[in-house]
Amino acid sequence: MLKLSPILLALLYGLLMWRFSVWRTGRELDARSVPLKDARLDPVLDRMARALDVGHIPVNIYEVAPVNGLAAPDGRIFLTRGMYEAFRQNRISAEELASVIAHELGHVALGHTRKRMIDFTGQNAVRMVLMGVLGRFLPGIGPWLANLVATALAARLSRGDEYEADAWASALLIKSGVGTGGQKSLFGKLEHLTGNAGAGMPAWLLSHPRSPDRVAAIEANERRWGVTGPG
Numbered sequence: 001m002l003k004l005s006p007i008l009l010a011l012l013y014g015l016l017m018w019r020f021s022v023w024r025t026g027r028e029l030d031a032r033s034v035p036l037k038d039a040r041l042d043p044v045l046d047r048m049a050r051a052l053d054v055g056h057i058p059v060n061i062y063e064v065a066p067v068n069g070l071a072a073p074d075g076r077i078f079l080t081r082g083m084y085e086a087f088r089q090n091r092i093s094a095e096e097l098a099s100v101i102a103h104e105l106g107h108v109a110l111g112h113t114r115k116r117m118i119d120f121t122g123q124n125a126v127r128m129v130l131m132g133v134l135g136r137f138l139p140g141i142g143p144w145l146a147n148l149v150a151t152a153l154a155a156r157l158s159r160g161d162e163y164e165a166d167a168w169a170s171a172l173l174i175k176s177g178v179g180t181g182g183q184k185s186l187f188g189k190l191e192h193l194t195g196n197a198g199a200g201m202p203a204w205l206l207s208h209p210r211s212p213d214r215v216a217a218i219e220a221n222e223r224r225w226g227v228t229g230p231g
Contacts (some may be wrong), residue, residue, distance in 0.1 A: 022073045029072055031058045036079065041087075044098045044178055051176035052105075059101055067193045069100040071107040078104075088192055098121030099169060102183070106168030112161045158207040163217055170218050174227060180218055187211040 049057050060078045062070070067082040079100065089095045106115065168175040172179050190211050209217075 004081040010189055011194070017153060026072065026074065029060075029062060029076070029078065032063045033078060035059075036061050038084075038087075041094055041097065044094045047176040047178055048098060048102060048172060051172055054169070057101065057105070059209065067190075071103045071104040073113045075108045075113075077101055077108070083193075091193070092189060093182055096189075098178055099173060099180075099183035099186055102169035102172045105167050105172065106165035107161065109168060110161075110164055112165065115161070116158075153170070155207050159209050162208050163214070163231075166218060166222050167215055170221055171225075174222075174225070180222065180227075184215050184218055187215050 002142045003134040023220050040138075045057050045059075058077070060076060061084050064080050066080055067086055068080045069079075069083060070078045072078060079097070083097070083100065086092050087094070094104065142200060166183075170183060173180050188211065
C-alpha cells in the first residue's frame with residue numbers, strides 16, 4: 001500500500017486541481033458572458049434545434065477577444081466575442097458559425113467534460129510517476145522528459161475528442177439540412193482567424209488536429225454514411 005501512496009496522492013492532487021479549474025472557469029464565464037441574440041442566426045439554429053427535438057439552443061457570448069468556441073463543464077455553449085465579431089463582420093457565415101456551435105454541442109453530448117476530468121487526473125499521475133522514475137536515472141532532464149510525455153499524451157487524447165465532436169457535429173448538420181459545407185469551409189479560415197496558433201509545433205503536441213486532417217475526416221465520414229453532394 002505504501003508503494004501506491006505517491007500514485008494515489010498524484011490522482012487526488014489532479015482531481016482537486018481539476019475541480020478548482022472547473023470552479024474558476026464557471027465564475028469567469030458567469031462574470032464575463034451574455035446571452036447571444038442575433039436574428040440572422042435564428043433560422044440555422046432553429047433547424048438544428050428541430051433536428052435535436054428541443055425548443056431552442058441557448059448560446060452565450062464570452063467577452064474575450066480570441067476566436068474560439070467552448071463547452072463549459074455545466075453543459076453551456078459559448079462563442080467568444082472574437083468569434084462572434086468575425087460573423088458580424090461577414091468573415092464567417094451563419095452556417096460556419098453554426099458548425100462551431102454544433103461542435104461544442106458534440107463535446108457536451110459525448111461527455112467529454114467528464115472524460116477530460118478523468119484524463120487530466122490520470123495524466124497527472126503519469127507525470128508524477130515518470131518524474132520520480134526518470135529523475136533517478138536522468139537527473140536534470142528527467143522531469144522535462146516526464147512533462148513532455150504527459151503533454152503528448154494529453155494532446156493525443158484531446159485530438160481524439162476533437163475528431164469525435166467534429167463527427168457528431170457533421171451528423172447534426174446533415175440531419176438538420178444545414179450540411180457540412182460551412183463546417184469544412186470554416187476550417188479553411190481558422191488559421192487566419194486565430195492568428196495561425198500552433199504553427200511550427202509538432203503535430204503530436206497539438207491539442208487540436210490540423211485543419212486539413214479534420215476536413216479529410218469529415219469527408220471520410222460522409223463517404224461512410226453515404227452522403228453525396230457538396231455537404
